[in-house]
Amino acid sequence: MTTARRGIWPASVPEDVYPPQEDSQLLIDTAVSSGRIVGQRVADLCAGSGVVGIAAAAEGAADVRAFEICPRAVHEAKTNAAVAGVDMNVHLGPWTRAAEFAPFDVVLSNPPYVPDFEDERERIPTLAGPPQSYNGGYDGRAILDPLCLSVADLLAPNGTFFLVHSEFSGVDRSLNLLRGTGLSADVVARQMIPFGPVLNARAAWLERTRLLELGRRVEELIVIRADKL
Numbered sequence: 001m002t003t004a005r006r007g008i009w010p011a012s013v014p015e016d017v018y019p020p021q022e023d024s025q026l027l028i029d030t031a032v033s034s035g036r037i038v039g040q041r042v043a044d045l046c047a048g049s050g051v052v053g054i055a056a057a058a059e060g061a062a063d064v065r066a067f068e069i070c071p072r073a074v075h076e077a078k079t080n081a082a083v084a085g086v087d088m089n090v091h092l093g094p095w096t097r098a099a100e101f102a103p104f105d106v107v108l109s110n111p112p113y114v115p116d117f118e119d120e121r122e123r124i125p126t127l128a129g130p131p132q133s134y135n136g137g138y139d140g141r142a143i144l145d146p147l148c149l150s151v152a153d154l155l156a157p158n159g160t161f162f163l164v165h166s167e168f169s170g171v172d173r174s175l176n177l178l179r180g181t182g183l184s185a186d187v188v189a190r191q192m193i194p195f196g197p198v199l200n201a202r203a204a205w206l207e208r209t210r211l212l213e214l215g216r217r218v219e220e221l222i223v224i225r226a227d228k229l
């Protein structure tokens with residue numbers, strides 16, 4: 001049983017909050033198995049239900065701060081932390097607010113990263129979560145680009161960043177942006193998963209853009225680890 005399933009995974013979330021999914025789980029498992037969490041100051045950027053930060057707190061982080069723009073999700077994250085019996089400060093606001101509390105030893109993020117185009121949105125069932133939780137702009141990089149460009153400023157010396165996103169959101173671009181700020185950066189975890197409702201709704205468009213081979217309906221999630229040397 002993975003860390004997330006041992007009591008920190010919320011039993012349910014409201015429709016307007018992102019339900020933790022494979023990306024949440026892969027990020028948690030990668031960060032926890034790295035051994036980088038215990039005793040550290042941790043930030044969870046784009047926290048949603050709070051599951052990632054709660055996992056870090058449950059693993060023994062010294063201090064966890066979560067940042068999230070949706071007031072309903074902030075409420076959920078606070079409630080879920082209380083239910084899990086861990087301390088986590090949850091801040092309402094954009095991920096950039098983390099700069100007020102930096103530096104962090106570890107920064108974790110599962111941001112919105114799915115490439116989107118307006119016309120398909122209404123066909124996506126609400127079980128996928130609210131659009132602001134997954135839509136990452138036309139190339140999926142509306143948050144990924146500024147995040148990769150500035151996360152080094154949030155990290156303490158020897159600090160570590162773990163970032164999860166899809167193969168469709170530009171893995172090499174994330175690596176290059178992170179390396180360009182002086183961090184070492186590599187893909188440290190990969191997982192193939194079947195398309196969920198969002199990518200199923202966008203499959204034909206992704207095929208037209210050549211990001212997706214005709215007929216393929218699985219995506220690879222990746223976790224990037226970036227270290228400040």
Ligand SMILES: C[S@@+](CC[C@H](N)C(=O)[O-])C[C@H]1O[C@@H](n2cnc3c(N)ncnc32)[C@H](O)[C@@H]1O
Nearest residue numbers: 018020024046047048068069070094095110133
């Ligand atoms: C993919 S969900 C991930 C939620 C949670 N971390 C998880 O793994 O289950 C992304 C979250 O980012 C939030 N979000 C979107 N834009 C944001 C921003 N600029 N700053 C902070 N949070 C943001 C969304 O409301 C959503 O809850």
